[in-house]
Amino acid sequence: MDIKTLFLCLIFINLFLTVFMLISSKIQKTYNGYKYWILSTFILSIAYIFFALRGIVSDFLSVVIANALASTVGVLRIISIRKFFALKTSNLYFISVPILSSIIFYFTFVINNGVIRNTIISLFLSSASSYMAYKMIKNIKKGVEALYIFNAIIFISYLTICIIRMISWIITPQSMLQSSFSNILYFISVMSLDIGWCIMIFAMNAQKINMEIQEKNKQLEELNKVKNKLFSVIGHDLRNPFNVILGFSNLLIEKIEKKEIYKMENVVDNVVIIRDLSYKTYILLENLLRWGKIQIEINSFKPDFYNLYEIIDANITFVKHIAEFKKINIIVDVDNSIKIYTDKDMLDTVIRNLLTNAIKFSFFNTEVKILSEKKLKDVVLSVQDKGIGMSLEDIDKLFRIEELFTRRGTNNELGTGLGLILCKEYVEKNNGKIWVESEEGKGSCFKLLLKGES
Template sequence: MEKNGDKVLIVDDATFNIRIVTKILKDAGYDIYTANSGVKAILEVKKNKVDLILLDVMMPELDGYQVNKLLKKNKDTKDIPIIFLTARDDSFSLVKAFEEGAVDYVTKPFNENELLSRIKTHLELERTRKKLKESNLTKDKFFSIIGHDLKNPIGAIRGLANELVQNIDELDKHEIKDFSNRILRNSDKVCQLLEGILEWARVQSDKIEYKPTILNLREVVNKSVKLLSLNARKKNISMIVLIQDNVEVYADFNMLNTVIRNLIYNAIKFTYENGKILITVYMEENCCKISVKDTGIGIKKENMKKLFGIDSNFTTRGTENEEGTGLGLILCKEFVERNGGSIFIDSEYGNGSCFSFTVPKYRVNKNEG
């Protein structure tokens, strides 16, 4: 049976029962973890992130109800669906199980098909719950951006334009130029925000197709470096690209380009004047690891895990008060993973950051040519 990737923890003090349930679930393609006591069950859940727990009610030391109560109190384990395994079928025991937060129960001796059916149902329900939660977080993120990040520059444009219209006859040439430049800066900010929002919206609705091709990595990086060179020159930041001319990767150009552009833009944003940005590649067996390292302000350890989370709403201003939506790195993670890679951060607050990601190497098919 092909593995389905779902992880199930079986908790029962009877070794015979664990053996039977393990065989049934392994044959059905589940990854199995086991514990023969309530205490061991708590330790196992801390050690391994499981998707569902089959929990025996009657056990020494900690019974199933107590184990369930402890898991529900912990924010990291409270949402794991728990199905009680019980020899009891009296209404009091069943009501108590549901009151304690269990999603279902199976009475012993159980029917194999019934057990598999209940497990499958609750795993699907949990997946649906997670998707709904993520959908709500996405919606909240949109409202946050529209309500705050877009409102501010649009309000500034309106105020500046109104001031210009009302006082055009009293303003001299330099004042008019100043107003016009401020309107232009805020207009650029709105355009950048809208571009990010629309790109992210297309990702969420699966409207961006994954079209991998053979790409020369140095050429892709150089496009972003050239595009952002003016931003770097304004802060007198030097950008150094140490990538050989012949490095080829197999990836979607638009996605790879977006990732590199965002990482370089962020590096410029968080680097002080006269700083340095180094872009390198490390060749691994099946992939290339691309790194963008800066001499900027760095990231506090407690903030690192917030960078890619849609629920964190975490944004910071750059060294010259540059603003952002917090969408850039979320998009980077999405695009890197769609290309079969991973993204990493190495940073020390006050000593710069290094953002790295992997992308598949282009491999020549021996049957070609």
């Protein structure tokens, strides 16, 4: 078999693979780098055409342009592999193409030396191949180790063939179209590798799609669990307060109608119970609605600079009555000059939830402290109580939707655990952080890292 026949086979194979991969990209989902590989395969077939026309067309086309196209293939395939592994890519990779072309041009028209040209292009392509083999081995995925090892072997095989051919040319100078053993072995091997590369990319794409499907199924299972938990919250924690409110309202109406209320204190006591339960139910409903908006991404996010002290002071008004009932003193030690960059509605919800929690788990006749501390351009806001505290095991359950961890307060108050999950999502939406420091029997301190003025 002569070299030109091999070139015709290589051209046909790569054009066929281009069409096959292009059709597959239209009928199934593909990762970003897949199209780069298709383009590289098409460019490779054009490069083979120019190589095959050596001696028929000018050396500029059959040597310089052909090698420029071959080096472009190497760059495109590096980008393809990097995109497959979700790594950053840059157009700077293409700088190597004109540099390489200039060197090839020099050793074609200034100093005509085919051995040096072959050595340069072989070193470039073998380097690209070794890089891709390295990425395959480095990013091996559990469960599909064989696929990644097979892919690495393909790249290493090409690397080996390039080096063998380069050494062969150095020992025995020859031309590309010469039907030498090393040339024939090289092009037959490349023919097999071209097909192997196509199978590799197709299999990797299928594997990635399969992993995405598995991940989505896992997410759906988690969402189903969350849905069941939320229905439990709505069905139990939301229904019970309304039952109590309706019960006390009916009792109050009945006593008024029968003229059985002789003291105003009795009326006030019943109204206070109704008010407190209404507030707790309102907080629960607000948390459910806000959390739901986050999940369907319809929540408007409008950050701006706000005075931190003013936000805290406004939210204390909402929780003052439940603090007074437990004789809890709210102490605010926040610098009234601090401004933070945040979505005000979101921070209102966060502070209100943290204050409600602090009061809920505080003992009677204690205090809740709200403190601020500047950390370079950021601000750390602390909400500290002297309540029942938490164990490390309980702390680990906080902020996790799959747990919806909750406990009863010091006055047997109920909760859902949804408030803290909402706090975490809102704080992180504003590029902040939330964490807790706590010890059983000694209280808890919830801390927020907020963005301050730059």
